Amino acid sequence: MxxxxxxxxxxxxxxxxxxxxxxxxxxxxxxxxxxxxxxxxxxxxxxxxxxxxxxxxxxxxxxxxxxxxxxxxxxxxxxxxxxxxxxxxxxxxxxxxxxxxxxxxxxxxxxxxxxxxxxxxxxxxxxxxxxxxxxxxxxxxxxxxxxxxxxxxxxxxxxxxxxxxxxxxxxxxxxxxxxxxxxxxxxxxIYNLPPSAKGRSVFGRKKVILSIGKLSFGKGTDTILAAAKLLPQYQFIFAGQLNPSLRPVFPKNCRYLGKISHEAALKLYPKAGVFVINSRWPEPLSRAGLEALSFGLPIVASNRGGNRELVANNGLLVDPENPVQIAA
Structure with a gap:
């Protein structure tokens, strides 16, 4: 065929x-x-x-x-x-x-x-x-x-x-x-095809928390920033286009890389210890989440939509409005 x-x-x-x-x-x-x-x-x-x-x-x-x-x-x-x-x-x-x-x-x-x-x-x-x-x-x-x-x-x-x-x-x-x-x-x-895990492993720093994707209200970025304030001992890395719905004030322990290429994004996963997806909307199925899994990263994800398909014994589902749960 x-x-x-x-x-x-x-x-x-x-x-x-x-x-x-x-x-x-x-x-x-x-x-x-x-x-x-x-x-x-x-x-x-x-x-x-x-x-x-x-x-x-x-x-x-x-x-x-x-x-x-x-x-x-x-x-x-x-x-x-x-x-x-x-x-x-x-x-x-x-x-x-x-x-x-x-x-x-x-x-x-x-x-x-x-x-x-x-x-x-x-x-x-x-x-x-x-x-x-x-x-x-x-x-x-x-x-x-x-x-x-x-x-x-x-x-x-x-x-x-x-x-x-x-x-x-x-x-x-x-x-x-x-x-x-x-x-x-x-x-x-039919799920998106997960990226190949061949040759991929994480030797990242455990105290680096990574978020890749649009920075917006719908993606719950503001709640992640609130969680970052509760974890001054951790470094948060954000990569993605900044949406007009968000006017962020990044805490000192946050680093914003702006919009980057897919190739550059793939190089960030090995540097992280945790990946976070905090969508307020019912996320269909996050491509970035699948990529994080292919690198063996544990995931903290909002309990919305297809995020439930990404997290079993490899992470934590949280309320996207609750920064304390994310920080936990």
Whole structure:
């Protein structure tokens, strides 16, 4: 069987861990990697998702996928992105090929996902307008109410395309449950492929605590910083992009490296003694958490979403609002 992986982003210009997970899966399957010629040029300005999330791109991507399916005699189209999904479904219709989509976040259900952070089972339009918009604008400072309402309405058509797939794959049971409760059909669970542990071991300093990923309210970074104040004898290392929802004041025992490359991030795990993930939202399944496990690091994680799949006898699940539990 010949399977075509498609994504609107690549690991050369990633926007999340999904791009690395897709590449890792392709490499494990010894898949042929195709890179468009323009990718060899010097990186330019990153495009807004609006360039992908519109009918013209849907038709353009459908034509390109259709050509590859016909030329390569593809048997199945496997989508690993969001905005390329409509084009993939159209190509599937034109070629009579099944389409499978792997989902790793909540964009098909809610453009902001604050509803799930607040423990809502479903994302309703009334809750979005009545609660999420005001909180998002207060915390993140971006987007008018009108543009956010349009984003919510546009999300409904993405979900419609998702339900046209022959199979939807979620990366954790917790994520699958949320998708089923929000009306998505034919949902199954397949975990992200864990990184290979071959040749990896940790000889790090036991008093170094590592956090890799976005620094934001949703990721609970503020609570980690509060825990750091309770542990002056430990060094905390943070690496990742700083989100507008967080205005951190780093204690003296904290070191912030900023946004770094994936290769640089992999070099940090052996230097740490503990890895921490403190997401407030129901984390689908943390790529950084899987990488930490591959290095043998114990994990302190919030008891939200797919984090429960990462921690058994190798760490501790905590309340993301309680710095004392993290410090314990």
């Amino acid at each position: 010949k399977i075509l992986f498609v994504n609107e982003y690549s690991s050369s210009r990633p926007v999340s861990g999904a791009e690395y997970s897709t590449q890792a899966l392709a490499e494990a399957l010894k898949a042929e990697m195709f890179t468009p010629g323009w990718k060899k040029n010097q990186p330019g300005q990153a495009l807004s998702p609006l360039w992908f999330n519109n009918p013209l791109y849907y038709l353009y991507s459908a034509w390109q996928i259709y050509r590859v399916v016909k030329w390569e005699k593809i048997d199945l189209i496997h989508v690993h992105g969001k905005y390329i999904l409509p084009g993939a479904v159209i190509a599937g219709w034109l070629t009579d090929k099944p389409v499978v989509t792997t989902v790793r976040d909540f964009k098909f259900l809610c453009p902001l996902a604050l509803c799930f952070t607040h423990g809502q089972d479903k994302c309703s339009f009334n809750y979005f307008v009545g609660h999420e918009i005001a909180e998002y604008r207060q915390r993140y400072g971006g987007g008018s109410s009108f543009s956010l309402i349009l984003a919510k309405l546009w999300q409904y058509q993405l979900k419609w395309w998702l339900n046209r797939c022959q199979q939807v794959v979620c990366v954790s049971p917790q994520l699958a449950q949320i998708y089923r409760e929000n009306g998505v059909k034919r949902v199954e669970v």
